[in-house]
Amino acid sequence: MNTTTLTLPRRHPLAGRSPLDWAFAALVLLGAGYAFSRYHLSMDVYEKGILTAAVPALIALGWFWAPLRTLTVAVGAASLAAIALYARQTDGFGADLAAADQVLLLKYLLSSQSAILWMSLLFFMSTLFYWGGFLTRSGSNSMAEVVGSKLAWGGVFMALVGTMVRWYESHQIGPDIGHIPVSNLYEVFVLFSWMTALFHLYYEQRFATRSLGAYVMLVVSAAVGFLLWYTVAREAQEIQPLVPALQSWWMKIHVPANFVGYGSFALAAMVALAYLLKTAPVRSLWLGLVAMPLAIVLLILAVRLGASLDADTLKGMDGWAAKITGVAAFLAL
The missing domain is CATH 1.10.287 (Helix Hairpins)
Structure with missing residues (x-):
């Protein structure tokens, strides 16, 4: 041969x-x-x-991935438009952030808080439309799932605009206050929400199926729900100077890299859940339902621990004390 x-x-x-x-x-x-x-x-x-x-x-x-080109250009254009609107009014240091309540486009669309609220609404609506298509079993060409996908793209866009504009806003408060907006639970939950949704949108296009949108967007909506609660309970939308433990250039790399992992594993978890619901025996599903409340309680405790460490416990710590506290929080999680 x-x-x-x-x-x-x-x-x-x-x-x-x-x-x-x-x-x-x-x-x-x-x-x-x-x-x-x-x-x-x-x-x-x-x-x-x-x-x-x-x-x-x-x-x-x-x-x-070609859609990222359009997303990048659109986010850049919207962010520059917001900066131009802020620059029309100045105070003793820089742009007057009071313009966020006075300029129409900033107040209702392009200020960081307005954009993040739009993100929240769009992600909630996307989840509802994905579930509408899933429950009606209309297939991959379901109009509801198509709308859900478009709304998810809109949520990612508004989240990124809110993040970019918040970064600019932090630099207008005073010297040495500006920082990348990944420093507290409010900011990282925004990061987690758009990153998880974007990962899902990539795989949705890659495998030409929207059937997992209903599951993945549940995680995103849960994160948005916590974000809104945290905003009301702790006024977390207010930009604060960095505590000493976070004043490091590593934060620009460490936190986004972490949330690449969190978003990917959240997506993987919901794919696994969909597979189990379809293939697992009934007895195993009941065992999972019994174990789930315990897991939720442990997750809530971990999140509450993180919330307390976020602004209070870390304040005034030096680098090594903050690292030891972070290890303790990780072990608790």
């Missing part, structure tokens, strides 16, 4: 790129160049390194 081995040439990553790919790359490079030229004196070496690494990463993501 004769066999023939064919060696196919490996495709170069830059081969076959469309004009839109190159236009997106040029736009990212121009934006990063402008940011560096204007703000490099206010950036330390770590922040310059993060900005430099973010450029090829964002370009690669946009090339890998």
Whole structure:
């Protein structure tokens, strides 16, 4: 028997790129160049390194998944529009944040708190539409699930706009107060919500099915529900200076990297739940229902512990004391 081995040439990553790919790359490079030229004196070496690494990463993501190009450009345009509206009114330090209650577009759409409230509404509505399509068993072309998917995209968009604008707002309060908005439970639950929804939207397109949207958006809606409760109970939407334990450039890397994992595992958990509900014996399902309340109680205790550590316990701690407390919280979880 004769066999023939064919060696196919490996495709170069830059081969076959469309004009839109190159236009997106040029736009990212121009934006990063402008940011560096204007703000490099206010950036330390770590922040310059993060900005430099973010450029090829964002370009690669946009090339890998085309919808991210549109999302990035739309979020950037909306964020710049909000900044321009804030810049019309200034105070002794920078933009007057009172404009968020006086300028129509800021008050009802583009200020950070308004955008995050829109995110909450859109994610809740997306969950309802996904479940509407799931319960009617209309298949992958269900109009309700199509609407649910579009609403999820809208929620991701508003969450990112709210995050970008909140970052800008923090820098307008006073010197050395501005920071990336991933420093407390309010901000990281926004991060978790849009990241989990975005992961789901990728796999929804990748596998051409919307059947898991009803399950995944339940987790997102639960996170949004906690976010709204936390906002009312603790006034968490107020921007606060960083406590000493969080004043590190690692926060810009550590927290987003953590929530990549949290969002991915939340998605995996709901896929597993859907599989179990479809295939598990009835007895196993009943055992799961008995065990679930205990798991929920433990989760609530862990979240409450995190909430107390978030603003109160960590205040005034030095670096090692904060690390030891964080390890204790992890073991409790």
